[in-house]
Amino acid sequence: MKxxxxxxxxxxxxxxxxxxxxxxxxFARWLTQDTAEAEDLVQETYTKxxxxxxxxxxxxxxxxxxxxxxxxxxxxxxxxxKVTVALDEGTDExxxxxxxxxxxxxxIEQASREAVQQALSDxxxxxxxxxxxxxxxxxxxxxxxxxxxIPIGTVMSRLFRARKALRxxxxxxxxxxxxx
Amino acid sequence: MACEQWRGKLDxxxxxxxxxxxxxxxxxxxxxxxxxxxxxxxxxxxxxxVQAAGRRYSASPELRNRISTVLATKIGAxKIGAxKxxxxxxxxxxxxxxxxxxxLILSIGVNLYLGRENARRQRVYSELAxxxxxxxxxxxxxxxxxxxxxxxxxxxxxxxxxxxNLPELQASPFTLLGGRVTYLAQTPGAHLIxxxxxxxxxxxxxxxxxxxxxxxxxxxxxxxxxxxxxxxEESWTQNGLRYFVIGDAGAEDLQAxxxxxxxxx
Numbered sequence: 001m002k003x004x005x006x007x008x009x010x011x012x013x014x015x016x017x018x019x020x021x022x023x024x025x026x027f028a029r030w031l032t033q034d035t036a037e038a039e040d041l042v043q044e045t046y047t048k049x050x051x052x053x054x055x056x057x058x059x060x061x062x063x064x065x066x067x068x069x070x071x072x073x074x075x076x077x078x079x080x081x082k083v084t085v086a087l088d089e090g091t092d093e094x095x096x097x098x099x100x101x102x103x104x105x106x107x108i109e110q111a112s113r114e115a116v117q118q119a120l121s122d123x124x125x126x127x128x129x130x131x132x133x134x135x136x137x138x139x140x141x142x143x144x145x146x147x148x149x150i151p152i153g154t155v156m157s158r159l160f161r162a163r164k165a166l167r168x169x170x171x172x173x174x175x176x177x178x179x180x
Numbered sequence: 181m182a183c184e185q186w187r188g189k190l191d192x193x194x195x196x197x198x199x200x201x202x203x204x205x206x207x208x209x210x211x212x213x214x215x216x217x218x219x220x221x222x223x224x225x226x227x228x229x230v231q232a233a234g235r236r237y238s239a240s241p242e243l244r245n246r247i248s249t250v251l252a253t254k255i256g257a258x259k260i261g262a263x264k265x266x267x268x269x270x271x272x273x274x275x276x277x278x279x280x281x282x283x284l285i286l287s288i289g290v291n292l293y294l295g296r297e298n299a300r301r302q303r304v305y306s307e308l309a310x311x312x313x314x315x316x317x318x319x320x321x322x323x324x325x326x327x328x329x330x331x332x333x334x335x336x337x338x339x340x341x342x343x344x345n346l347p348e349l350q351a352s353p354f355t356l357l358g359g360r361v362t363y364l365a366q367t368p369g370a371h372l373i374x375x376x377x378x379x380x381x382x383x384x385x386x387x388x389x390x391x392x393x394x395x396x397x398x399x400x401x402x403x404x405x406x407x408x409x410x411x412x413e414e415s416w417t418q419n420g421l422r423y424f425v426i427g428d429a430g431a432e433d434l435q436a437x438x439x440x441x442x443x444x445x
Contacts, residue, residue, distance in 0.1 A: 014251055021247070025239035039243050046247050050254055116233035134195065135227050136234035141197050160191060163226060 013053045016062050017046060023137060024070055030132055031074050031125060041077065045070040064139070064146035071129065071147065080125075111170050119169040127162035134159055183209070186216055194223045304364075304391070305426075309411055311362050312382040312426050315371060321380075322358025322373055332359045332372065340368045344385050344421060347444035353377065354437055365390055374437060381427030381437060388422040414438040418445045 024045060029038040049056075049069050056065060074080040111119075120128055133139045133147060141155045148155070186206055192198045193206050210217050315321045324335040329346035337343070339361045349356060355375045362371035362384065369386035414425040414434045423445070425438050 014255060017251075018248065021244055022239060025243070026235065026237045029237035030234070038237070039239070042239070042243065043247055043250065046251060047254070050251060111229065113229070113233050116229045117236060120230065120233060131230055132234050135230040138231075141195070156192070159195075163191065163223070166230070167226065 013050055017049060017066065020063060020066055024066060026136070027067065027129075027132055028070060028074070030120070030128060031071070032077075032079055033121065034079070037077070037079060041070060041074055044073050048073060061143055061146055063137075064143045067133065067137075067147035068149060111173070115170060115173050116166075119166055119173060122169055123162065123165055126158060127165050130155070130158050131162050131166065183213055183216060186213075187219065190216065190220050190223055194220060194227060305413060305424075307364060308382070308384055308413075308424050308426055311364075311371065311384070312380075312411070315360065315362075315373065315382065316380055321360070323360040325358040327356050329356060332356060335359065336361070336370050340370055342385075342387055342421060344370065345444045346372070347440035349440070352436070352440060353433075354381075354440070376429050376433045376437070379427060379429035379433070381425060381429050381434065383437070383441065384424040384426070386422050386424075388417050388420050391422060416442065418442060421445070 021042070025038060025042050028041040028045070029035065032038045032041060045066065049066055052069070056062070120131065123131070130144060130148065133144045139147065141152050141159075144155045144159075145152045150158070186209055189198060189202060189206060193203065198206065206216075210220065324332055326332050326335075329348070333344070333346055336359065346356070353376050357373040357375055357380070359370060359372045362369055364384070364386055367386065367390045369384055372383040372385070374381045374383060411426050411428055412431045412434045414423075414437075416423050416438070423438070423441060425434050425441070427434060
């Protein structure tokens with residue numbers, strides 16, 4: 001979402017930010033895994049964004065900017081500080097051959113909504129958030145890079161690993177259900 | 181391009197992030213490669229599954245209201261505060277100031293115009309009053325001495341560029357003393373002197389257009405009674421002629437004479 005190339009006022013902030021309310025809350029709820037924390041996080045995001053709105057560069061991506069504020073607020077929160085994932089950000093991984101599609105793996109992709117939700121919840125936060133931004137928010141790689149403050153190459157490699165991790169989780173769930 | 185080289189680009193293809201050339205290339209490869217096609221299908225299905233599963237949580241209306249209220253308060257405070265103190269004031273100021281300024285300019289303009297028009301009118305009456313007084317002070321106030329309108333009227337022929345009708349005075353208190361040619365703005369006109377109860381009344385008749393030439397709109401010259409320099413005055417326009425009746429007689433006398441002249445004209 002691009003905003004017009006003109007000075008933005010406090011009223012303009014309201015018009016730009018409030019349409020993002022539902023999706024920001026959904027994202028916050030996925031990150032925090034807690035309703036009260038998510039509500040606090042969204043409110044904190046809006047307050048911080050309004051305060052920093054004068055420094056927001058008109059013409060840049062407002063949505064990515066809002067998500068970045070939310071995510072940074074989350075990472076500095078009590079729950080966010082516990083999120084420690086050692087990620088090896090090798091960009092070459094994105095070029096690794098994907099797993100071969102098998103009848104089993106196709107079955108996994110047809111897993112129930114609840115199963116996918118459970119798998120997403122079980123994913124480490126960096127994988128969970130990048131999948132949500134890409135699939136749910138349908139952000140471009142560039143937008144994701146802005147929201148997460150990482151290079152595009154890292155977006156691609158992390159996305160690749162997040163998908164692989166999700167498939168592994170789903171396969172494991174599926175295997176557990178079938179007593180494997 | 182070999183199949184293996186496409187495999188690493190299936191995610192980017194599904195995400196719509198491949199450049200146009202690669203998108204076309206992979207698009208051409210897929211129909212002939214069941215392995216890549218099946219792989220892509222799996223990835224697209226996973227994307228859809230995550231999309232559906234990810235849209236999970238809805239905020240309470242209370243949270244939305246709370247944030248809206250917080251924003252409204254802060255936005256309102258920032259407007260009143262130091263950063264934007266002039267914004268609402270500016271609007272009101274402009275809304276009020278623009279018409280006020282226009283009104284001021286208009287009123288100054290109207291005053292100047294009316295003042296100028298009034299000055300012109302006064303100038304006309306001053307000149308006429310001067311002509312009236314000068315004629316009466318003269319040893320020969322009139323050039324044609326006659327009480328008979330049928331004598332006076334023809335006398336003006338060839339002397340002034342217009343003709344006019346004079347009233348029958350037999351049933352009135354007025355007496356025609358005579359007439360003379362006069363000039364206003366270097367234009368000849370008729371100057372008639374009437375008498376009523378020892379008061380002389382001057383009647384001036386000019387072509388109405390001379391007042392336009394002088395920049396004085398006849399409409400702004402008073403129709404009906406006026407009063408200036410201790411003289412009573414009447415004025416009107418009739419058949420392209422401008423009549424002025426001026427004298428120290430009572431206003432009623434001037435109005436009565438004016439009526440006679442109007443009826444005759």
